[in-house]
Amino acid sequence: MRTALVTDLHANRQAVQAVLDHAAAQGVDGHAFLGDFVGYGADPAWVVDRVREHVARGAIAVQGNHDAAVARGALPTMRPDARRVVEWTREQLEGAQLDFLAGLPLQQTLGDMLFVHANAYDPPAWDYIQGRAEAVRSMHATTARVTFCGHMHEPRLYHLSVVGKAGEFEPVAGEAIPLLGSRRWLAIPGSTGQPRDGNPAACYAIYDDDLAELTFWRVPYDVEAAGSRILHAGLPAALAARLLDGR
Amino acid sequence: MGAETRQPAPAGLLPRAPLLPGSVVDGWLLEEKLHTGGMAHLWRVVRDPAAVPLPAAAAELARSLPLIMKVPRVKGGEDPATIVGFEVEQMILPTLHGVHVPRYVARGDWSRQPYIVMERIEGPTLRPRLDEAPLAIDEVTEIGARVAAALHELHKQHLVHLDVKPSNVMLRPDGSAVLVDFGLSHHDRLPDLLDEEFTLPMGTGPYMSPEQVQYVRTDLRSDLFALGVMLYHFTTGERPFGAPDSVRGLRRRLYVDPVPPRALRSDCPPWLQEVILKCLEVKPERRWQSAAQLAMALQDPSQVPLTARAGKMQTQGLIRGLKRWFFAVGAEPRSTPATPVVSQVMRNSIIVAAIDVDSATPELLEHLRETVRRIVLTEPGARLACVSVMKTARLGLDERMDTAGRSLHVNRLVGLKHWARPISKALDLNEGRMTFHVLEAPDAATAIVEFAERNQVDHIVMGARGNSALRRYLGSVSSQVVAQSPCTVTVVRV
Numbered sequence: 001m002r003t004a005l006v007t008d009l010h011a012n013r014q015a016v017q018a019v020l021d022h023a024a025a026q027g028v029d030g031h032a033f034l035g036d037f038v039g040y041g042a043d044p045a046w047v048v049d050r051v052r053e054h055v056a057r058g059a060i061a062v063q064g065n066h067d068a069a070v071a072r073g074a075l076p077t078m079r080p081d082a083r084r085v086v087e088w089t090r091e092q093l094e095g096a097q098l099d100f101l102a103g104l105p106l107q108q109t110l111g112d113m114l115f116v117h118a119n120a121y122d123p124p125a126w127d128y129i130q131g132r133a134e135a136v137r138s139m140h141a142t143t144a145r146v147t148f149c150g151h152m153h154e155p156r157l158y159h160l161s162v163v164g165k166a167g168e169f170e171p172v173a174g175e176a177i178p179l180l181g182s183r184r185w186l187a188i189p190g191s192t193g194q195p196r197d198g199n200p201a202a203c204y205a206i207y208d209d210d211l212a213e214l215t216f217w218r219v220p221y222d223v224e225a226a227g228s229r230i231l232h233a234g235l236p237a238a239l240a241a242r243l244l245d246g247r
Numbered sequence: 248m249g250a251e252t253r254q255p256a257p258a259g260l261l262p263r264a265p266l267l268p269g270s271v272v273d274g275w276l277l278e279e280k281l282h283t284g285g286m287a288h289l290w291r292v293v294r295d296p297a298a299v300p301l302p303a304a305a306a307e308l309a310r311s312l313p314l315i316m317k318v319p320r321v322k323g324g325e326d327p328a329t330i331v332g333f334e335v336e337q338m339i340l341p342t343l344h345g346v347h348v349p350r351y352v353a354r355g356d357w358s359r360q361p362y363i364v365m366e367r368i369e370g371p372t373l374r375p376r377l378d379e380a381p382l383a384i385d386e387v388t389e390i391g392a393r394v395a396a397a398l399h400e401l402h403k404q405h406l407v408h409l410d411v412k413p414s415n416v417m418l419r420p421d422g423s424a425v426l427v428d429f430g431l432s433h434h435d436r437l438p439d440l441l442d443e444e445f446t447l448p449m450g451t452g453p454y455m456s457p458e459q460v461q462y463v464r465t466d467l468r469s470d471l472f473a474l475g476v477m478l479y480h481f482t483t484g485e486r487p488f489g490a491p492d493s494v495r496g497l498r499r500r501l502y503v504d505p506v507p508p509r510a511l512r513s514d515c516p517p518w519l520q521e522v523i524l525k526c527l528e529v530k531p532e533r534r535w536q537s538a539a540q541l542a543m544a545l546q547d548p549s550q551v552p553l554t555a556r557a558g559k560m561q562t563q564g565l566i567r568g569l570k571r572w573f574f575a576v577g578a579e580p581r582s583t584p585a586t587p588v589v590s591q592v593m594r595n596s597i598i599v600a601a602i603d604v605d606s607a608t609p610e611l612l613e614h615l616r617e618t619v620r621r622i623v624l625t626e627p628g629a630r631l632a633c634v635s636v637m638k639t640a641r642l643g644l645d646e647r648m649d650t651a652g653r654s655l656h657v658n659r660l661v662g663l664k665h666w667a668r669p670i671s672k673a674l675d676l677n678e679g680r681m682t683f684h685v686l687e688a689p690d691a692a693t694a695i696v697e698f699a700e701r702n703q704v705d706h707i708v709m710g711a712r713g714n715s716a717l718r719r720y721l722g723s724v725s726s727q728v729v730a731q732s733p734c735t736v737t738v739v740r741v
Contacts, residue, residue, distance in 0.1 A: 157438060159438060159440070161327070161330075161331065161334075161440070162327075162330065163327045163330075165327075167438055167439070167440060167442065169437075169438035169439075172435070172436040174609070175342075175436040175437065176342075177338075177437055177438065178337065178338050178341070178354075180334050180337060180338065180356075180357065181356040181357045181358050182330065182334055182357035182361070183334070198672075199668070201665060220661050220662060220664070220665035221661065222657055222658075222661050223661075225657070
């Protein structure tokens with residue numbers, strides 16, 4: 001089965017549509033959404049509805065920190081910009097959409113795969129997998145052979161050998177990587193809605209669990225349109241600007 | 248790969264039943280053990296007719312090719328070198344294609360029995376030829392050219408082999424060279440499992456390049472160094488750096504020159520010494536810069552520019568200062584030959600990249616990008632106009648919007664900018680130096696020619712339609728542009 005792994009969609013309709021189209025053209029059999037469907041972008045309702053449709057058809061979806069924050073409401077401890085986006089996003093969503101975000105599980109497993117937004121060792125604390133140390137900690141915290149997570153917006157692939165040596169890899173789009181059974185793997189597909197590695201093209205990945213092959217993808221989309229939606233919504237201009245060069 | 252299980256398993260640590268003739272592993276019937284090496288056993292295998300069917304492509308290969316199964320020799324519990332090397336090969340071999348590698352058929356998961364089933368190459372390795380060295384000069388150059396051609400093909404597939412040596416080279420009956428054993432290789436687009444795994448340099452002592460000794464695993468010129476060691480050995484019957492078994496011994500090649508081949512074999516032509524010693528330069532930038540260049544030199548000795556390397560008759564001693572002096576004064580080519588292309592390009596000030604972002608193949612798009620990048624790089628004042636033509640019908644209105652309601656025009660522009668982005672990043676082109684144009688016209692060639700005339704363009708770079716049937720049917724856009732445009736046209740073909 002070939003599963004599209006889509007994460008950190010961040011209410012970016014143009015990016016999500018481009019990624020879903022690309023995955024459809026690749027002939028995927030299913031989807032797994034790894035959280036942060038809202039926040040930053042200007043089309044939260046549209047994006048949440050797309051995820052709900054897929055979940056209704058059997059897709060996996062887990063909750064991200066932005067989803068939790070929007071479902072719960074802004075906290076006084078948030079930075080003003082973040083609070084503004086959370087409040088604005090809540091205004092855009094209907095009750096059923098907010099309920100959907102609130103009801104998402106923190107993690108799901110399927111066979112030898114774990115799907116979680118931030119990490120496997122403490123999902124609700126939202127620690128970032130910033131490097132090998134956190135990746136190893138996460139791989140040790142689960143029995144799943146392959147972990148898929150988001151939260152970090154840059155695509156990465158970590159692996160752990162039988163003798164405990166960990167490696168880190170910056171993937172190249174379009175190359176199928178065999179996730180050999182001799183190792184543990186932790187894959188971060190990279191953000192669809194707000195890439196941050198200097199390449200504005202939307203990130204996602206496809207995992208073929210019959211062949212144990214993972215392919216990272218980059219999909220160009222209409223960044224300018226997504227940016228102008230953010231500006232028209234009155235959201236912080238920096239959120240539009242960063243999409244243009246993927247920062 | 249339905250037979251693979253996915254439970255996390257301590258790979259390589261499980262006791263396994265010994266493999267014997269007649270054993271069946273994942274539907275592969277082991278017929279005969281052909282070879283026992285330091286790291287792996289090789290078995291002749293066939294597909295058991297009673298086994299679960301393979302995927303169609305693998306099944307066809309299993310029917311049509313003689314096959315071997317490579318099984319790692321995992322000794323005891325702790326043998327990371329064998330395990331990781333085999334993992335590396337399991338990852339890399341399936342990505343390689345062409346006559347210069349054995350065809351990959353299947354791999355076995357570590358939770359059961361790790362193995363690789365691949366094409367059995369009919370033919371010997373070059374290992375026995377070492378015992379016959381020195382070989383005839385013609386034969387040395389023939390072998391060198393064939394191995395270099397194979398290496399170039401692998402380098403184009405993002406691979407550095409890093410263990411080029413006679414026992415890893417086989418010759419097919421038609422003479423083409425096949426590289427085998429990718430257990431130490433580096434692939435640019437796959438995780439390098441060896442990169443930080445070990446604290447010793449990885450390679451085979453006599454053949455390891457100086458940078459490999461210093462843990463560099465990404466320089467394709469390392470393979471040219473190893474090929475140089477092979478050619479030296481075949482020419483002289485001796486190893487240029489011996490067969491050291493310690494890191495200290497390996498490091499000697501950073502400081503000590505090999506004895507020039509002509510000092511060991513008087514009939515070694517100066518040009519061959521030039522070729523070999525250029526392979527064996529300590530600094531990669533002083534070697535041949537690609538395997539194709541090396542292959543060309545071996546096939547056309549008259550075109551090899553001779554430097555002081557060609558005339559060297561003795562080692563220049565151990566004193567580093569003297570060696571540096573030697574390098575500075577003698578070994579460098581006196582002047583770099585001028586590249587005519589560069590001087591042509593220098594004159595150009597407006598360059599058009601005509602890019603069919605929607606239907607060109609990814610390889611052609613990448614080739615185009617690299618071609619354009621090089622041309623722009625050489626002309627600091629150049630401006631780059633990226634152009635894409637959207638066909639419109641000659642009459643009437645077009646369906647201008649696709650089904651999802653997104654404008655085709657915008658999509659084309661998005662695709663064009665995406666194509667060009669690595670160029671602007673690599674060359675730091677600011678806004679004004681790079682422009683984007685989606686032209687709407689019924690005929691692509693006319694639109695490109697008119698755009699070039701209108702903008703006083705100096706140079707058009709475009710791709711050729713690869714598919715000859717399509718070209719016959721639609722005509723060649725590039726040939727029409729070549730015929731009609733007022734300026735230089737570069738047609739890129741993959």
